[in-house]
Amino acid sequence: xxxxxxxxxxxxxxxxxxxxxxxxxxxxxxxxxxxxxxxxxxxxxxxxxxxxxxxxxxxxxxxxxxxxxxxxxxxxxxxxxxxxxxxxxxxxxxxxxxxxxxxxxxxxxxxxxxxxxxxxxxxxxxxxxxxxxxxxxxxxxxxxxxxxxxxxxxxxxxxxxxxxxxxxxxxxxxxxxxxxxxxxxxxxxxxxxxxxxxxxxxxxxxxxxxxxxxxxxxxxxxxxxxxxxxxxxxxxxxxxxxxxxxxxxxxxxxxxxxxxxxxxxxxxxxxxxxxxxxxxxxxxxxxxxxxxxxxxxxxxxxxxxxxxxxxxxxxxxxxxxxxxxxxxxxxxxxxxxxxxxxxxxxxxxxxxxxx
Amino acid sequence: xxxxxxxxxxxxxxxxxxxxxxxxxxxxxxxxxxxxxxxxxxxxxxxxxxxxxxxxxxxxxxxxxxxxxxxxxxxxxxxxxxxxxxxxxxxxxxxxxxxxxxxxxxxxxxxxxxxxxxxxxxxxxxxxxxxxxxxxxxxxxxxxxxxxxxxxxxxxxxxxxxxxxxxxxxxxxxxxxxxxxxxxxxxxxxxxxxxxxxxxxxxxxxxxxxxxxxxxxxxxxxxxxxxxxxxxxxxxxxxxxxxxxxxxxxxxxxxxxxxxxxxxxxxxxxxxxxxxxxxxxxxxxxxxxxxxxxxxxxxxxxxxxxxxxxxxxxxxxxxxxxxxxxxxxxxxxxxxxxxxxxxxxxxxxxxxxxx
DNA sequence: ACGCAGATTGCAATCGATTGCATTAAGTTT
DNA sequence: AAACTTAATGCAATCGATTGCAATCTGCGT
Numbered sequence: 001x002x003x004x005x006x007x008x009x010x011x012x013x014x015x016x017x018x019x020x021x022x023x024x025x026x027x028x029x030x031x032x033x034x035x036x037x038x039x040x041x042x043x044x045x046x047x048x049x050x051x052x053x054x055x056x057x058x059x060x061x062x063x064x065x066x067x068x069x070x071x072x073x074x075x076x077x078x079x080x081x082x083x084x085x086x087x088x089x090x091x092x093x094x095x096x097x098x099x100x101x102x103x104x105x106x107x108x109x110x111x112x113x114x115x116x117x118x119x120x121x122x123x124x125x126x127x128x129x130x131x132x133x134x135x136x137x138x139x140x141x142x143x144x145x146x147x148x149x150x151x152x153x154x155x156x157x158x159x160x161x162x163x164x165x166x167x168x169x170x171x172x173x174x175x176x177x178x179x180x181x182x183x184x185x186x187x188x189x190x191x192x193x194x195x196x197x198x199x200x201x202x203x204x205x206x207x208x209x210x211x212x213x214x215x216x217x218x219x220x221x222x223x224x225x226x227x228x229x230x231x232x233x234x235x236x237x238x239x240x241x242x243x244x245x246x247x248x249x250x251x252x253x254x255x256x257x258x259x260x261x262x263x264x265x266x267x268x269x270x271x272x273x274x275x276x277x278x279x280x281x282x283x284x285x286x287x288x289x290x291x292x293x294x295x296x297x298x299x300x301x302x303x304x305x306x307x308x309x310x311x312x313x314x315x316x317x318x319x320x321x322x323x324x325x326x327x328x329x330x331x332x333x334x335x336x337x338x339x340x341x342x343x344x345x346x347x348x349x350x351x352x353x354x355x
Numbered sequence: 356x357x358x359x360x361x362x363x364x365x366x367x368x369x370x371x372x373x374x375x376x377x378x379x380x381x382x383x384x385x386x387x388x389x390x391x392x393x394x395x396x397x398x399x400x401x402x403x404x405x406x407x408x409x410x411x412x413x414x415x416x417x418x419x420x421x422x423x424x425x426x427x428x429x430x431x432x433x434x435x436x437x438x439x440x441x442x443x444x445x446x447x448x449x450x451x452x453x454x455x456x457x458x459x460x461x462x463x464x465x466x467x468x469x470x471x472x473x474x475x476x477x478x479x480x481x482x483x484x485x486x487x488x489x490x491x492x493x494x495x496x497x498x499x500x501x502x503x504x505x506x507x508x509x510x511x512x513x514x515x516x517x518x519x520x521x522x523x524x525x526x527x528x529x530x531x532x533x534x535x536x537x538x539x540x541x542x543x544x545x546x547x548x549x550x551x552x553x554x555x556x557x558x559x560x561x562x563x564x565x566x567x568x569x570x571x572x573x574x575x576x577x578x579x580x581x582x583x584x585x586x587x588x589x590x591x592x593x594x595x596x597x598x599x600x601x602x603x604x605x606x607x608x609x610x611x612x613x614x615x616x617x618x619x620x621x622x623x624x625x626x627x628x629x630x631x632x633x634x635x636x637x638x639x640x641x642x643x644x645x646x647x648x649x650x651x652x653x654x655x656x657x658x659x660x661x662x663x664x665x666x667x668x669x670x671x672x673x674x675x676x677x678x679x680x681x682x683x684x685x686x687x688x689x690x691x692x693x694x695x696x697x698x699x700x701x702x703x704x705x706x707x708x709x710x
Numbered sequence: 711a712c713g714c715a716g717a718t719t720g721c722a723a724t725c726g727a728t729t730g731c732a733t734t735a736a737g738t739t740t
Numbered sequence: 741a742a743a744c745t746t747a748a749t750g751c752a753a754t755c756g757a758t759t760g761c762a763a764t765c766t767g768c769g770t
């Protein structure tokens with residue numbers, strides 16, 4: 001190192017350009033072929049040479065340029081995770097459920113040696129997703145939520161893009177989804193609320209989104225089985241945003257002063273609903289029972305602790321990643337998966353209503 | 356969509372390997388040079404030829420391979436965003452504050468034409484971060500939180516790695532940070548609680564983390580100015596996890612039955628604290644005032660709405676990205692930035708204590 | 711001393727796009 | 741009609757690492 005009289009300090013710590021294999025080869029007095037093989041642990045290289053080169057690499061913080069490697073080998077170990085948002089509402093990224101999902105995906109990808117490119121994309125320009133693949137920046141795409149773009153997703157699948165979607169399984173679907181059993185989830189909530197003696201329910205959520213629509217379907221089916229209806233003034237279309245949830249809930253209270261239960265299509269909305277109920281002096285759960293969806297971490301620590309339908313986020317991440325990798329290897333689109341879904345009853349929906 | 360008689364839907368559009376520039380050149384009857392120039396809009400190319408090639412490219416969904424481009428040009432438009440976690444507690448990714456930060460960074464990066472590589476990394480192996488840069492997978496790194504690794508970060512900065520950290524500004528710091536004014540934040544909370552007539556405070560948070568330590572310093576300084584102390588049994592070291600927060604708060608209540616205020620070093624902990632207080636039949640804010648930190652979106656919708664110190668998350672994302680880009684261009688590490696910090700008083704700390 | 715096996719190492723082509731320079735074709739000048 | 745512009749396009753080197761094949765060297769058998 002501190003050799004006096006160096007003609008040109010090749011790359012001190014790194015004053016100039018990044019060190020590359022040729023530099024290391026020069027330093028070691030061998031060819032780049034040898035360096036390459038030494039670093040990859042090839043048996044062809046003399047163990048002593050190998051060790052010498054590796055030591056040198058470590059000493060100079062040399063790491064193989066993975067752009068070059070990627071070009072040469074043609075393999076790409078990056079997966080794009082796309083969180084679509086709706087321009088109108090800037091909706092989506094605020095939901096804690098997404099957060100959990102992203103964390104779970106990050107873990108699953110890391111475990112399998114992949115990197116995660118995270119991107120928010122305007123839901124109306126989903127086709128830019130295809131460019132991620134076509135340009136080789138990602139090997140595959142995991143899309144969180146299908147939103148209102150079923151047909152576009154089918155088109156992308158038809159083009160053979162390696163794509164897996166977290167969301168609902170729909171009829172005429174050519175792409176692969178992984179999701180919870182939303183219909184069952186909705187039905188479980190209905191049954192639970194009915195069992196608690198509730199009758200005048202309201203529903204919060206945007207049925208334009210397939211997952212929400214399924215939850216709604218299960219919910220109303222469950223209610224119908226118990227002889228309870230859900231007329232239009234007891235529903236409200238609302239994006240997954242706390243403030244929107246609050247507004248919608250206030251309106252629902254005003255339109256249905258006697259309501260005794262709320263089913264919100266996400267925990268975030270449920271929490272906002274609790275706030276709105278409180279503003280209107282309704283006690284949860286004494287006056288009104290509230291049930292959410294997702295079972296985000298905070299649900300258990302909310303005040304009151306929130307009853308909710310659990311989405312198995314950890315399994316979800318694993319299942320999404322595995323499905324995508326299968327697709328990348330096998331070329332055969334794996335079947336869509338339906339994950340277990342169960343109701344977690346906590347305080348917010350427990351006690352009987354005041355008659 | 357439901358097209359009957361599809362032979363094999365696997366990959367009709369491009370059966371086989373990905374189309375590349377040479378293919379397109381052949382189709383257009385020109386050389387790759389011409390295609391390259393046509394697609395990049397060079398004036399050298401005949402407008403008609405240019406348009407013809409572009410149309411062809413669109414028709415075949417051809418997108419320039421950005422791995423090859425990246426290799427040739429040597430520029431990398433990917434920034435790594437690192438969320439360190441502590442192996443012991445799996446701590447960190449659960450915090451909604453992080454979620455907001457990631458969203459904000461994603462927006463700021465996208466706006467400037469960069470991609471975001473998101474990675475969770477064991478805080479004890481921060482050096483793997485350097486490999487991201489050395490291997491050319493990312494042009495720079497944004498690290499969320501400095502955790503207990505001030506020295507390692509200094510070492511990385513000394514190596515000249517383009518690195519910006521969200522966190523506290525510390526003495527003897529060679530890397531660039533962007534962060535809120537934590538000392539001021541802590542002091543504001545102290546002053547507010549004192550003004551509400553509270554005297555028996557407790558503090559929740561891990562002072563091993565520089566940001567928390569500064570909040571604590573500001574808090575105790577503020578209390579001292581009001582003649583109030585904070586003996587050891589009124590503090591609790593706790594990671595940013597809801598369940599840990601609950602446990603710690605329960606312990607604090609038992610150790611200080613007469614407490615009348617809580618300062619939690621994050622909103623997540625504050626929410627967990629409210630839950631614990633509720634378990635012990637303490638009213639918030641009547642019996643005990645609670646103040647959090649961060650002002651996550653949910654804070655305003657919590658029950659009761661949570662008083663908290665606002666961290667300007669949007670500015671933070673912008674500032675972090677801008678600082679990093681400056682570093683990448685100018686080669687000169689920009690000065691660390693301190694963002695505005697202010698107290699948001701909501702219901703959880705409002706009314707006077709029962710005397 | 712010659713030939714050959716085995717162990718190491720180097721040469722050069724390759725991955726896909728870009729770009730300086732050369733080349734060709736068409737048009738203009740004298 | 742020769743000389744010369746100008747416009748449009750192609751050739752070939754380049755980015756940094758990998759790898760099939762060839763080259764070199766050592767040692768050994770005879």
